[in-house]
Amino acid sequence: MYMKLKCFICGYEVYGDPLTNTQCPRCRGILAVHYTNPVFKIDSRGKGVWRYSSLLPDVGERISLGEGLTPINNVGEIYVKNERFNPTGSYADRSSAIITSVLKVRNIDTFTILYEEDFTKSLTHYTHFVGLKPSISIPRIDLVDLDDILFFISRGIDIVFDNKPLNTLVIKYLNPLTVEGLKTIAFENYESRIPVERVVVPCETGLLALSILKGFKELKERNVDVDYEVVAVSIKNRGCQLLNNVREVKVVEVGDREVFEALREAYEKGFKTKPLSALSLYIAENIGKSLAVVTMGFKTVTSRESAVKKLILEILSQGKPMTAYEIWKTKPIYTLRAVYKAIKDMENKKEICFEIVSKGRRKIKVYRLC
Ligand SMILES: [Zn+2]
Structure with a gap:
């Protein structure tokens, strides 16, 4: 299944397989699916992310486990998009729905997923659901979240170590279909019509910020009236590489001290979440008129309350x-x-x-x- 792919950074275009053509051959930027003449039409009967199928790849099969349409809560002065309410508790489920649909329709049953926290667990859950069994490539066992390892064991999933060369199809987090899934957060934000001026997201690689930016841009191209700034938050000198040459996303970098303060504040409000998600809340509150995207692990700490x-x-x-x-x-x-x-x-x-x-x-x- 070939698609028109376009580089986020230099605009280079290529017609190729989105599962394997992940990086621009010219500048090593991320490739994303490009639509020639799409419309934006909400399909209220479409399950999960397929609600927005008019602006998603037409893959022939639409797998969904009910991801997306996560709640937006008002917390103090800001709004919070709580991605914990996805099937595996992670924003990555949005992408797993699309990637799994492509694997299923192409009948690919031998493939390896490169380990990436949240993403690999999510994709394993989805592919398992449709009867596909991936193997998982892990660089070092001590770098893997314990819950994830136990999850793989419980599903009877095989793990490959030592960065051995793989002779199967290898699926990475950074790929054009992940972008397609994650951008649906932008569509939901638009649909909710909440009164904010910006969307604040955690930034590890920068892919989530790029995806949401793509979603907003596509809406604008379809003459939908949206005007949101995308703000990516990260810890100084640790990540966000994909945003290095992207002027349209504002990057806010802070030191460890502020991350700790962010965690403390989140905890005092009764939330338990990962450092970068807590940081999104913290920065959103500081700049105001914002929606903070909390990618996972956002729980109410009831016992303390x-x-x-x-x-x-x-x-x-x-x-x-x-x-x-x-x-x-x-x-x-x-x-x-x-x-x-x-x-x-x-x-x-x-x-x-x-x-x-x-x-x-x-x-x-x-x-x-x-
Ligand atoms: Zn490029």
Whole structure:
């Protein structure tokens, strides 16, 4: 199945197999599928990413496990696109749907996936679903996420080591079909019509940012009114290579200290996520009017939240009505912000009661058990 492919960087065009033609022969940039005269039409009955089939490769078979249309939540001043709600908990599922469709229709049953966190697990899950069994190439076992290894074992998947030359079809994360899957995030962003000016994404290689940029550009070419800036966030000098010559994506690089602060803030809001995803949230909040894409592992830390609430109830059970600040001050083991947030939540759920009392000329709010 040949497709017209075009280099992101230099515009070089080639007609080739998107599974094997992944890099521009002229500048080593990433190749992407190019459409000559497509339209943008939402197919509300299309399953998963195929909702946007009018701007996806026409592959003849449409495999989907219900990926995409992930929720967009309002968190404080920003919006969060939560990719954890994909079938394997990762944004990569969007691409796996397309790659698996191509493998299935071409009846390719011997192939190797180069290991890449999230991507390999996702593609293995999809291909397994349609009865295809890949083998997986791993450079070093200690570089692989433990959950991923256990996942491969549970599926009876064979693993190849030592970077041995492979005589099968090799599928890498960086390929034109991955781009096609990931760009659907841009379409969903457009469809949701949330009032933001930019989309902030984590950047390891830069492929996600490029894909979303491609999605927005295609909409513009189809005269769809979209105007979003794409912002890629990464840790200084660690990655984002694909964006080196791309002026249309703004790259924000920060040091380890800020990544730690980002993780701390995410945790205090009750979220557990990977460093780069936490960083997207952090940067989105700092620049405002943003949608942050959280690629995976975005969970609510319920146990900590309930621990804070338990402590508040314990303090109030002593019988003395207190202000939120006084409650925190009694046992300041959590942050003031976490205590305020828990009190507000408990107040809304009527788990604690309050009254307004006068203190001198001021009116203050004191809490007590109901
Ligand atoms: Zn090129």
